[in-house]
Amino acid sequence: xxxxxxxLLIILSSPSGAGKSTLAKRLRAWDDTLQFSVSATTRxxxxxxxxxxxxxxxSKDRFFxxxxxxxxxxxxxxxxxxxxxxxxxxxxxxxxxRDVLFDIDWQGAQQINNSSLAENxxxxxxxxxxxxxxxxxxxxxxxxxxxxIAGRMQKSIEEIRHWxxxxxxxxxxxxxxxxxxxxTIVRAERLRRHRxxxxxxxxxxxxxxxxxxx
Amino acid sequence: xxxxxxxLLIILSSPSGAGKSTLAKRLRAWDDTLQFSVSATTRxxxxxxxxxxxxxxxSKDRFFxxxxxxxxxxxxxxxxxxxxxxxxxxxxxxxxxRDVLFDIDWQGAQQINNSSLAENxxxxxxxxxxxxxxxxxxxxxxxxxxxxIAGRMQKSIEEIRHWxxxxxxxxxxxxxxxxxxxxTIVRAERLRRHRxxxxxxxxxxxxxxxxxxx
Numbered sequence: 001x002x003x004x005x006x007x008l009l010i011i012l013s014s015p016s017g018a019g020k021s022t023l024a025k026r027l028r029a030w031d032d033t034l035q036f037s038v039s040a041t042t043r044x045x046x047x048x049x050x051x052x053x054x055x056x057x058x059s060k061d062r063f064f065x066x067x068x069x070x071x072x073x074x075x076x077x078x079x080x081x082x083x084x085x086x087x088x089x090x091x092x093x094x095x096x097x098r099d100v101l102f103d104i105d106w107q108g109a110q111q112i113n114n115s116s117l118a119e120n121x122x123x124x125x126x127x128x129x130x131x132x133x134x135x136x137x138x139x140x141x142x143x144x145x146x147x148x149i150a151g152r153m154q155k156s157i158e159e160i161r162h163w164x165x166x167x168x169x170x171x172x173x174x175x176x177x178x179x180x181x182x183x184t185i186v187r188a189e190r191l192r193r194h195r196x197x198x199x200x201x202x203x204x205x206x207x208x209x210x211x212x213x214x
Numbered sequence: 215x216x217x218x219x220x221x222l223l224i225i226l227s228s229p230s231g232a233g234k235s236t237l238a239k240r241l242r243a244w245d246d247t248l249q250f251s252v253s254a255t256t257r258x259x260x261x262x263x264x265x266x267x268x269x270x271x272x273s274k275d276r277f278f279x280x281x282x283x284x285x286x287x288x289x290x291x292x293x294x295x296x297x298x299x300x301x302x303x304x305x306x307x308x309x310x311x312r313d314v315l316f317d318i319d320w321q322g323a324q325q326i327n328n329s330s331l332a333e334n335x336x337x338x339x340x341x342x343x344x345x346x347x348x349x350x351x352x353x354x355x356x357x358x359x360x361x362x363i364a365g366r367m368q369k370s371i372e373e374i375r376h377w378x379x380x381x382x383x384x385x386x387x388x389x390x391x392x393x394x395x396x397x398t399i400v401r402a403e404r405l406r407r408h409r410x411x412x413x414x415x416x417x418x419x420x421x422x423x424x425x426x427x428x
Contacts, residue, residue: 125407127416127417130423131420131423131424131427132423132427150428153424153427153428156424157421160417160421163413163417164407167406167407168405168407169405169407169413170405171413171416181405184405185402185405187398188398188401188403189402191383191384192381193339193377193382193383196383199341199377199385202341202385203341203377206345206371207371207374209346213349213367214364
């Protein structure tokens with residue numbers, strides 16, 4: 001009998017514009033068994049968004065029923081819409097040894113770190129090398145008022161202030177380097193002794209050999 | 215001011231014949247700033263052994279004075295000779311941000327895990343895929359009596375029984391693969407948030423930028 005390792009809940013957080021989505025895609029390209037956690041949301045689908053792929057689009061009633069039944073690993077309200085990570089698909093994936101990737105903010109990370117799946121969490125924070133570039137980009141877009149830009153910058157610095165709650169921190173100065181570091185972290189974490197349940201059988205086999213040889 | 219990270223005490227343990235020495239050399243070849251912990255011993259030098267490189271050759275009086283002064287991170291007696299890991303060079307290395315590699319058994323690992331430097335320990339156990347090959351090699355040498363061979367096998371299985379006290383476990387089925395995994399582990403561990411003291415300054419700089427931009 002082979003004992004499958006339990007999968008990891010890999011949490012990636014960062015302020016917007018730090019390269020998180022690209023890095024998540026890189027990780028997925030390296031290991032395509034890794035699955036993204038698809039969020040449930042009460043907001044309406046935008047053109048082109050696919051239910052079950054981009055989001056699970058659910059009613060408010062359904063959303064809060066899931067929260068009440070502890071079927072959400074984490075949830076939050078953003079601009080009047082509700083977002084959450086359904087527990088079912090995550091539980092199923094990690095029990096069959098697949099890792100699940102979460103692209104969530106510090107509030108979601110805190111909730112998952114205090115959930116029943118906390119011991120399988122691997123959390124990584126991506127820091128931007130500077131805020132100047134993010135600010136420059138927001139201004140260059142010319143879409144937003146000064147107040148909106150200030151609000152976005154405020155949200156970024158608030159996210160950054162939670163960097164110390166994560167297991168690993170990467171400063172994304174160079175995308176190639178950061179992607180390699182991210183893959184290195186996931187590879188190493190899978191080699192942790194307590195994440196390799198098959199070792200018990202391995203050692204049992206060595207004990208049996210010892211008994212036969214000596 | 216740059217804050218250097220503290221170095222790691224990297225402990226490699228395994229039964230003899232599992233490839234540990236080769237793996238330690240591979241790790242060193244990958245990063246030559248990594249230094250081996252040189253043991254002190256009361257046994258006489260063998261031809262070709264260099265004091266301060268292979269061992270620190272010390273008198274029994276000196277050895278026990280070091281133990282009494284808590285200058286040994288770990289020590290043990292093997293066949294009437296004493297061996298130990300002097301703390302001074304290790305302390306100096308890790309305070310200047312260099313990692314130190316320990317090739318020691320489970321008893322030494324336990325002692326270091328209970329020393330004042332425990333929080334900087336990274337421990338890795340190498341398991342052989344089988345005991346048959348080790349036994350075959352001992353018999354093929356034709357040097358040892360059946361009793362001596364049984365004694366060595368006994369020592370191996372006793373070492374193996376402590377596999378569960380290590381942070382990481384690697385089954386050395388393929389040397390190239392195991393060496394790559396070992397390097398992966400060390401690279402990842404250096405990226406742990408609490409091992410990157412420079413991050414505090416990094417975040418402070420982002421806070422200052424935020425203050426200037428908004």
